[in-house]
Amino acid sequence: MILVFGSLNIDLVAKVPIIPGSGRTVLAPSYQTHFGGKGANQAVAAARIAGPRQVQMAGRVGRDAFGDGAIANLRSNDVDTALVVRADEPTGCAFITVDEAGENAITVASGANMTANAGDLPAVLFGADTVLVLQMEVPFAQALAAARRTRSASGTVIWNLAPVPEKMTREMVTELLAATDYLIVNEHEALDGAAAIGVNASDYETAAAELAKTGNLTCIVTAGAQGALAVTSDGTRLRAPAPRVTPVDTTGAGDTFAGAFAAMIHERVPLQTALKVGCEAAARKCLTPGAQAGMPMRAQIPSLA
Template sequence: MTHVVVLGSANMDLVVRVARAPRHGETVTGREFRTAPGGKGANQAIAAARCGATVSMIGAVGDDGFGTRLRSALEHSGVDTDLLRTVEGRSGTAHIVVDDDGGNAIVVIPGANGTVDHLVPGDEGLIATADVLLLQLEIPLAAVVAGARAARAHGVRTVLTPSPARPLPPELLGAVDLLVANESEALALTGRADPVDAAHDLLADVPEVVVTLGSAGSFHLRRDAEPLAVAAPRVTAVDTTGAGDTFVGALAVALAEGRPVQDALRWAAAAAALCVQREGASASMPYRSEIDTRFTS
């Protein structure tokens, strides 16, 4: 079975639903509030586990009630949390506004995630056992670089989601095998106005790039292959929170299983399409049987 290791964040999502998001200086009335486990690292871990991989999570939660819930949610989805450490203080939180069009705006408070600034004993050994390492940017960059270097040293494929977007140091890019960015991240990283141009720019730094385009699908570039565009299934979005992480988790599993790139992208798109039709982040992520059904329908 494919083994995925995730080095990243775990947050409690604090979600407000509104007809439309407030503009600067404006107050609007929401109609619903809920809490749900999230964080890009935990989301990708749960997505990969539900896709049928063996998944291990490296990161940190606080010694508060949110930390207990976050660990429980991961374990309930079959994620190994032996190296998810508990630290003194508050767990990370993400404050999310979801509008009636399914769009969202998010503010992240790192909390315990900010303590994950280096690898601790056991982390590199676990990374060495993986088929693929998933990385994001919701923990300190030093730990992301250390994780990528450890993966490269042990021949483990590394997939980076550059979110939240920030300048990426050469020592990180040099250890990344596949960069998966959404349109806004790709544009922010390159300064380009067109996502396809941005993807070509990113290919100068990493050997393989996927830019996701929401309902327009995704665009894939690899140095030794022709460009590839893959359409997304047509669905009505209820909540797009977690869709990108679902796509990355599913794509990582599909590629690690040896699927051709086009099939892997289509399978990941089917997973994301199922996700956006449900509310929540990790709670909305589909299981492998659901994806297979949607992929073949």
């Protein structure tokens, strides 16, 4: 089973000519509403590759219409929502601007996500076949508790170090690495993670190698058009190219990679194959606006068709 413990949001997306900097205002003709949250995104991406009854989402939403919609959306994507709990806080919301090149800037109001609790996860979920997927949009202590329970049951932990916390301490990163089997980062997150443990890396490959060595894990770096890099704890490096596409919206591409990668790890395929499938899924997602709408089904992945 793939268990995703993380955030559920509603995304409000506006297309703008340029992403505004400090003190600037830009006008957008309209906006769109999409389902999001890194946890929910990764659950949907995984379910579309793994198939029905393979993915369970755990997290919290508000007692509001946004929460109703978030749960219904997950169910429509064959994600089990039995562990999505209603909270008194409002459902999380993300405000996203997308420029003409398809790049984005995101502000997240966490809401109910900050009440997520690992205590909501029953012991029966944890076993050797469990693949737990984590991010950084719910309380760190709760995500860490879920990771440790999974490792204690001989399960596998995939942790996406995103978004990087403003105050990320050495202790936090050290604890995260010790409880993780596969760490997924982008180029900037790799450098930030390495810096937190005292490594002043000049490039993301060096940073990934240090993170892998320190945590005795495999570090995966998603590098956009450059594809993905995996560095194992012994320094072995594997690469997968990114298919060439003209992006419409990159929102959710990293989450698509993480979900597809988790589905492949759950199927126990070779690491090289998992990287390739993740890159193919992320590239296809970029052809459609919104975080989840373009996430591909298994039959749409060239390596799996």
